[in-house]
Amino acid sequence: MxxxxxxxxxxxxxxxxxxxxxxxxxxxxxxxxGLQLSPELFCQRCGSETGSAVASCSACDHNPLAPDYLLAPFVFAPPISQLLIGLKFSDHTQWAKLIVTLCWPHLHPTLQQQIPIDWVVPMPLHPWRLISRRYNQSALLANKLAYLLQKPVATNVLHRVRWTTPQTRLGAWMRQHNVAHAFQAVGSGDRCAGRSVLLVDDVLTTGATVRAATAALKQAGISRVGVVCMARAMEQAKQ
Ligand SMILES: [Zn+2]
Ligand SMILES: [Zn+2]
Known part of the structure; x- marks a missing residue:
């Protein structure tokens, strides 16, 4: 009523x-x-553009700290880009549920194959940015995804320990440099050792941020890191 x-x-x-x-x-x-599914032109571990779907690019082949799998179902273009921008910058926190609901059919089959997943870990914001924005948009997305997966969210595993310039203002090379050592995963070796986690972020651009965060998790003893981003920014579709 x-x-x-x-x-x-x-x-x-x-x-x-x-x-x-x-x-x-x-x-x-x-x-x-109008939702555009991401084309399969990328490394399935780190998301870098390879021109075709490859299980692992040459950089990931030789890097034990690279993600184990990466999913980014949609191209960052309307309408999903409008929802993600509204979620991130305009307090439309209620759109997190809709975004994850739209992505879920494209995530679920692969994620089922990656079980067990011990924790769902949101991409952290630096504490100062969290204060100014008042919420972490990736945490809202991670909460909804964890609910659908019936897995716990862990917000105290991965921390952003260095203030970084927003990646959108930087070119590809500078993005890699900008996020180097920006993350730290905490917990005794016993707590993290052998764990499998799913790292959740809103948008994948060059992948520099997810690679840096994944490396920090693995250096703390996490054995397996999968990544879910809701959309992938592509040159021809960037807003
Ligand atoms: Zn790769
Ligand atoms: Zn409409």
């Missing part, structure tokens, strides 16, 4: 194009049809 009243006062609308929809937290059919 209350929900009906609320829907009367605040009619549900598509968060992307604002056309009316039957329920809150859903895209209209046109926007749903």
């Amino acid at each position: 209350f929900a009906t009243f609320l829907n009367f006062i605040f009619p549900p609308h598509c968060p992307s194009c604002r056309v009316g929809v039957p329920r809150h937290d859903q895209l209209c059919p046109d926007c749903s049809a």
